[in-house]
Amino acid sequence: LPPQFHNLQELRQSPSLATKVFIQRDYSEGTVCRFQTKFPSELGSRIERMLFEDTVKTLNTYYAEAEKVGGQSYMEGCLACATAYFIFLCMETRYEKVLKKISGYIQEQNEKIYAPRGLLLTDPVERGMRVIEVSVFEDRGSSGSSPSSNVSSGISQR
């Protein structure tokens, strides 16, 4: 795919947003934060399946790490309880630290992989951890196929 947008900045300001694809949560393992790794058909022409699935799987790993109930979270919980939770006023929780890592990762992925393909990932934390929003921008170089027909054909494939 010829790179249409070299600049992430340019993408963010561009009004030629074609559509948004939403990757929903996968609740099959309970309430832990996991996103479906199923590759959406609307992105079929824009990005390789492997790259996208890798991104989602890495995100899932990060979230699993944040929500892990283990030694470190016990220590944090007990310490916080012992201080009547006043310690949360000055300390950043482990979850927050992992979320910062995640947003750095998404930024990096956007710069390296998605923006050159005319896509943009939105951090799930900005959407209430419900969806990974993938903004699909109008491929200026493409002729013929309009985004509307892409999306409606995507719908019919569902």
Added chain:
Amino acid sequence: MLHLRVAEPMRECEYSQISTRSSTPMETPYKKRTPKRRKWQAFPGRNKFYCNGRIMMARQTGVFYLTLVLILVTSGLFFAFDCPFLSLQLTPAIPVIGGVLFVFVLGTLFRTSFSDPGVLPRATPDEAADLERQIDVANGSSSGYRPPPRTREVVINGQTVKLKYCFTCKIFRPPRASHCSLCDNCVERFDHHCPWVGNCVGKRNYRFFYMFILSLSCLTIFIFAFVITHVILRSHRYGFLNTLKDSPASVLEVVVCFFSVWSIVGLSGFHTYLISSNQTTNEDIKGSWSSKRGKGNYNPYSYGNIFTNCCAALCGPLPPSLIDRRGFVQSDTPHPIPPTNGTTMYGSTQSQSHMAAATPLLQSEPVILTDEAFLPGRTSLGGSCSGALPLGGHPTPPTSTPNLSCDNDMLPLRNEQSDGLRHHHTDGCHHHFLTPEEAPSPPGMLPCVSPLGHSHTIQGFYNPASQDSLHEDSVRGLVKLSSV
């Protein structure tokens, strides 16, 4: 607001129409002049915010102040009247332990009352539209105004769980989430709405709530025991009547503590049971995982043993707030081209794919209207309540009864007294105050607000005047027709 440059190719024409609705150079100066607002000021739920968004409570906080007064007065009287005698006669450790318990109780109370219980932010218009599309596709072309109940089934650890659609928040609720009718929010792992702490109890503040009632039980029992000890010891020396004369507060303390002990200790016991079986009050009351429902019914969230369940609930990781109260409202996010959305709606709501018929326009229009009508912070259509509510025409039966969940300590709250503290209601969201008996998330909840003059850049997508957008929709549809 329309730029119909017919000389340019039709595709260009569509995009120039879109640009009128998103932020254009023409509109941006207008937006820049409006002061930046914080997200809590535009929050769609029925919450009150203090300290510039740092503190978040439910709307009715009267009972919370009662709780605070009871704790402060009883403890104050204990330290003032009983502790001097006890520390001299018995040990000074008594006021010290009492003091530690008191600080712990207040700390956990404030944490429970002031923090975000785990509110799920409402769906953005794009998300909501995407979900609508998926639902329409799943149901086939919806005939008329009675859509089937919107549920999704998911299998969690072998147990089938139904995810219900929230018409207010426009999302499919995650498992264990529920919509609180008092606060008008969907809350993750919703336990109950507690008027005594003036907030919902959910995923983020359940452990604080539990530690609060546990420590309050200890404090109540502590004060009760030592006030009785004080009265007995003093009576041995000075006689019973003299004791009552010297320390009248003790009587009050005993009475308050006596009644509190039964309720608070009982509640602590109940929540200890809930934690050890990893259930919420909501689930327990509805009997979601009760074996009475069926042989194969079990709780898929339980870890299997009591110790792990307790540790996970109390010492698990604390997820951060999803609503970002103190962030600034972003107004320049681009949004998808409406004709594309319109096209997909055409494609999904109609079996035929061609757009020449005029009826697709009419059918999709109400959908757009509904989305706009429910946009948080936005005026409803010219002040009159939206008439076309195909989605909400026949709401599903109340999906959850959060008001039932708080029957432990729910008082009928009808008082609208304003407390002296500064509070901000969200603009444009003066919903009718739903009594708890009303459906939690009625889609027909008509936001009959008067049009507000300012700040419809909350979502940043739509112009203040909804009539213009209606016109735009119809003209856009006509342009689409002519472009085919």
